[in-house]
Every structure is written in C-alpha cells, then in structure tokens.
Amino acid sequence: MAVAKSEPTRILILGGGYVGLYTALGLQKKLRANEASVTIVDPQPHMTYQPFLPEAAAGAIEPRHVVVPLRRVLKRCHVLTARVNKIEHDRKTVTVEAADGHIEQLNYDVLVVALGAVARLLPIPGLAEEGIGIKTIGEAIYLRNHVLTKLDEAASTLDPELRKRLLTFTVVGGGFAGIEALAELEDMTRFATRYYENIQPDDIRWVLVEAAGRILPEVRETLGVWTVEQLERRGIEVFLSTAAKSFENGHIVLSDGTEFDSDTIIWTAGVKANPVLANSDLPIDKRGRVEATAALQVVGHPDVWTAGDNAAVPDLSRTESDPTATCPPNAQHAVRQARHLSKNIIKVLRGGQPTDYFHKNLGAVAGLGLHKGVADALKLKIKGFPAWIFHRAYHLKxxxxxxxxxxxxxxxxxxxxxxxEVVSLGQINNPKEEFARASKS
Incomplete structure (x- = not known):
C-alpha cells in the first residue's frame, strides 16, 4: 500500500525588506524540492536598499538601481503584493489587503515577521501636511524633483520673501538618514546653482534641527562634533538641543524661539516598529517590537521567527555589560540576522536545533556628500575622502x-x-496636469 506524501511546509514571510528578502533568498537556495513552499508578502513588489536613498535623491544613483525586484530574484518563492492588516497566530492566519483592494486570509505552518519600521511622527502642528519622509524610493524621487522645482520657482519669482522661502530647506533629525539626506541634497543644490544666472550658492539656506545635544549617535561623540563643524563650514545652520514646535503652513517655530518660513521640510526624526504588530497576538515590548530569543524565534512561539527593525533581539555581544541590550535597528544587523534566520529555519525543519545569533557591531559609516564622509569602524576614526570610499565600498558589498x-x-x-544630472522631472508628481489642461482648451 502506497504511503501518502506529506504536504510541503508552508512558510509565510511578512515583509520584503532586508530581512524578508535575505531570508527568502537563503531558503530558496537551501530548501529541497517539495520540502517547503515560501510565500513573501509586501505592499511593494521590490526591496529598497535604504542607505542608498540619499544618493538616489541627489542624482548620484539611478533610483531603479537601489530597489531589487522580488519576483525577479525570488524565482522559487511566491510573491504576493499586499499589505498585512492582522496577525492571528492562535489560528495560524494572517489577514492581508491585496493590491486590488480585496481582503484575504493566508494560512501558514511557519511564520517570519519582518515588517520592519515606519516613520515615527510626533504630534507637531503641520507635520503631516508639510513634512516629507525619505524611507521609500517614491519619497526619494519626489524629494529630488521637489527640491529642484523650488530652485526653478525661486529663479523665476519677483517676490524677494517668496524667493527666500523657496530657497530655505529644513531637515529635522540628526541620525544617519537625516545627515546623509541633508549632505547629499545640499551638495546637489550647490552644484545646480551654476546653471541658474540669478541664484548663488549663498542664496540657498539649509537648516538642520535636532532635539538631542549631538548628531550621529551611532558614532563616537568626537566624530559627531567634527561632522557638525564640517556642515557649518558648508554654510548649513545646525540647531542642537532644539525641538520643532510647529510647521503650520510652512512656518517653522523652534523651541529656542527661532522662526522662519520653509517650503521644504524633510522629516527623519526616528522610526518605530510597524504598528500592525500591535494588532496581533504575538508578545511585543514597550517599544512595539516583537519579543525574540537570541535564536530569532518569537518568545513562546518556536514556529514564529523574527528579525530586523521590528524585532527585539538580544545583543549577545553586549549582554555582559547590559543584560537587557537588544540589537540596534540597522542594516548591518538586519542582513546578518536574516541569513542566520534562514539557516535556523532549515535546521528546525530537518529536526535540528537553532543556534543563537551573535554579531559584534563593526561600527558605522555615513556619507556627507560627494567625496566626503565619516566612519567609526573597526575601532578606527575615519574622516573625509577615505570615509567616503569606505562608505561606498561597504554598502556596495x-x-x-x-x-x-x-x-x-x-x-x-x-x-x-x-x-x-540636476534636471527636475517634476511632472511625475502630477502627470495628468498637461492632459487635463489640454482637455479644457
């Protein structure tokens, strides 16, 4: 009598970012035929390599080149373009909203929670209406066109106050995302002025606002101070220990009493775990992250795995000094955790035991525009051109x-x-405007 063949294990991966993509890549490489089926769910059909977004916004990299098409690289996986609405692990189901708007439930045997983080918005008047993020490729493209369009508008206006407002660009947040976006875009606007007869580099005002007393907390304080000095030498105004109070109608009010108008407000002041996690029956910590073991399994649920920005993974390299230490939410840990996670899933599927994730932080590196950078890596302080080379080499790898x-x-x-290239493709932001205008003529 023939024995019925068991069904492949259903592995469901929520999120197509660093963790989702690298986990799926590892699984499709190592899984045997019919051992398991892998489905990855994400609202976008691509993975975005976020450290390159500032360069994409500034025109140093073609935007399409900083995204990885999921269907192209995950040929042995099922890719579903949908947004996760609810996780019910007791029922082993996930509710998603597909690209066409319909709601469906997905069943699984093994779940990987890799939903990442979203922008952390504060209750500041005008922020939702005036702010621009830089966490997605769409935002990077929009920001580039927006900034260059402001130069075009400023070059044509006869109103000196409006011109001043158009040429004032504000970045809120002094972490890596904010500093790199600020430095790259400032470089771009300064370069672009050579093509405008009536705009000089000194006419453009870039402002950085940071609530903490320093920038780049991921590097040692002396390098943060050095970076501020370099930014100020470029004419960038830096407000430290200063909070934003209001952005209403583009009028910025700071906690030290400073007020000015700006048509460009770039918000990079932190991230938070994906809020979908709060609508689940998985254990989460006070910061909204899924509680994980060092083996990257969700606490109390060995068939649920997690890693990356949405996971509170114990940092074994620091637990001797701080037993509660968790891995920082950066690409360095996310990529390594994902590779480790895929290996652990394979081990457990084949009856083995998972191993703990351990990685000592190698440091941090940031680009400060063309040919400029700062790095605190391998116990070395690196500045200027060598740091810029190091930054590009690390992220390219x-x-x-x-x-x-x-x-x-x-x-x-x-x-x-x-x-x-410093050309604005501002029509992308309203592609039907000319068609609508023609229809009325």
Missing amino acids: AMPTFNRKARILLDWTLGGLFRR
Missing part, C-alpha cells in the same frame, strides 16, 4: 544581487566622468 551592484558601480563611474 551589502547591496543584494550582482545585477544591482554592477548597475550602481556604473552609475558612480558615469557620474565621475560626466557629473551628476
């Missing part, structure tokens, strides 16, 4: 797929030979 590595390297090579 971390970028998934040879295809994307090659395209980015080519972008950098062409940019070095022919300089960056």
